[in-house]
Amino acid sequence: MKLLKVLVLGLFVTASVNAPAAVSNDELKIGITQEFENLNPLIMTMSATTYIYSMVGRSLVTLSPDGKWITQLAKEIPTIENKKASFSPDKKHIVATWEILDNAKWSDGKPVVCADFDFALTVAASPNVSVGEKETYTQVKKISWDEKTPKSCTFTYEKAKWDFNQLAQFRPLPKHLEQAVWDKYKNQKEGYEKNSIYNKAPSTPGLYNGPYKISEVKLGSHVTLVPNEHFYGPAPKIKKIIVKLIPNTGTLEANLRSGTIDMVSSLGFSFDQAVAFEKKIKSESLGYNAQFKPSITYEHIDLNLENPILKDVKVRKALVYAINRDELIKALFDGKQQVAIHNVSPIDPWYTNDPKKITLYPYSKREAGRLLDEAGWKLNNADGLRYKDGKKLSLQFMTTAGNKTRETVQTFLQGQWKSVGVEVNIKNEPARVFFADTTKKREYGGMAMYAWVSSPENSPRSVLHSSNIPSEKNGWSGQNNMAYVNKKVDEIIEKIDTEFDSKKRTALAQEILKYYTDEVPVIPLYYRSDVAVTPTALKGFRLPGHQFAETNEIENWSLQK
Secondary structure (H helix, E strand, C coil): CCCEEECCCCCCCCCCCCCCCCCCCCCEEEEECCCCCCCCCCCCCEHHHHHHHHHHCCCCEEECCCCCEEECCECCCCCCCCCCEEECCCCCCEEEEEEECCCCECCCCCECCHHHHHHHHHHHCCCCCCCCCCHHHHCEEEEECCCCCCCEEEEEECCCCCCHHHCCCCCCCCHHHHHHHHHHHCCCCCHHHHHCHHHHCCCCCCCCCCCEEEEEEECCCEEEEEECCCCCCCCCCCCCEEEEECCCHHHHHHHHHHCCCCEECCCCCCHHHHHHHHHHHHHHCCCEEEEEEEEEEEEEEEECCCCCCCCCHHHHHHHHHCCCHHHHHHHHHCCCCEECCCCCCCCCCCCCCCCCCCCCCCCCHHHHHHHHHHCCCEEECCCCEEEECCEECEEEEECECCCHHHHHHHHHHHHHHHCCCCEEEECCECHHHHHHHHCCCCCCCCEEEEEEECCCCCCCHHHHCHHHCCCCCCCCCCCCCCCCCCHHHHHHHHHHHCCCCHHHHHHHHHHHHHHHHHHCCEEEEEEEEEEEEEECCEECCCCCCCCCCHHHHHHHCEECC
16 A cells, blocks of 8 residues: 655745634635646645645545545445455456446546556556556556456456455556547657656546646646546535645634635645644634644655665664654654554554563653764764764755744754754755656665655555665655665565465564664654635534545545635
8 A cells, every 4th residue: 555755844924813614615725735647646745736636536445544444436345254355266366346336437538447457557567657656556456357247357366465455545547538538659668658648738638537636737836726527526615715835834823814815735734833833722712623633644754775884784773772762752743642662553553562571762851872883983083073984074054944833853963962962954856856757766865854644544555565666767766765785574475365364464563563673764753634625614524544535435425614
């Protein structure tokens, strides 16, 4: 299952008045701090893109805010128990029948059919296409159907995996539109994604099958969405949605108060801003609700394991020991976030904080200094920094530009590391640049800070398996941006994927956590809570706390006085 990159990154307003919150279904203006990169559902990796796409696109299944798997384009979820799925005779594969809803159509009225899923499978399999997590698609060996029943699809899965029916990110492509683009550019590296209609003309009729369709895209400003008259489900109640890009988190409140926007999405206020605004809502009787939900979002720092300095695990361990994460949480988040000890959230069944099962790194400048000494990095009393063979211990630290919280965290960490003799140089980039090339091509130097958001019991294959190290050879696909390689971890991931016993899966997952915490390919920072600010008149809004956006239910939203 795909992990999504999360950032909380411009519109400036001069007024700071208390405009009334939206109470009309004519229009809803949503503030978002991250610009999308490509609305093609195979290519997108950023949370902002998924946030928008979830208004216009649907898959076979999804995870509800209640944590339950539910249908979208499918009539029913196939399982071994309901006999819609079965093991192959050799037990190595699963064959499942997916029935697409009879009235599921693209926004030009063409039916959504098995051929659209098969076409997506073909595109995703190409080494010339940069797909964030190809395993979402390569888990499916083939799709077949009878031309007389084009909505009855037989999926044959590459392996008999326990979560075969949870591929919510296996999204169809409109073959009747995209086939021509594919035929023309399929042999060029990154040719298809650059020339996809989703990228070139995203308002083209027929690209979407969800409750809304895109009517206008103005890069750097906004995206406008209107109801899709061919949507299979209940007609959306809000007549127009405008998603406004406001990259600087510090300007969101002013935009909200002035009426430039009606609400702040979950990709908007930083946690501390939401806490402060909640107090203002109460003291000023503002017409908004500040909503909080513990989530599986994991703020962390990728370490570039191709960097000669960071190849040494002692240096990596020292960097973690040098951080007072408890103080960071207390100072920046009023103690209301939780320190991360690894990549699995406390609300996930696979979580453990047992020191017998994982390695913990309590704050210790002494231990950090000892490890750096052992690694050969000696402290120079003249400038307070460390040197080895005449070279200074200096690392570049990057994140998404304009994110006030992240930039504050950077400054805090820079000071912590300097106190043990490590020089850290900050260099940030806009999100589209940072995620388009810098992270996946490991051009971030030493450290890259951002967040992953996933779902419970999410396989770490995309970020830890060595086959998912992005490279020119694989079209920069995969999300192992650290270039982490551990053959034992690869083997355990293979086992966990095919283990149908939940207790055994948990044990395997925690075995991976032992390697993860021992070898430190990533510095865990904290687990985030999802936050959003909505008008009190907005009904049907629910924060999910996982990687599937709240906009997955946008047809249920309405504004009522």
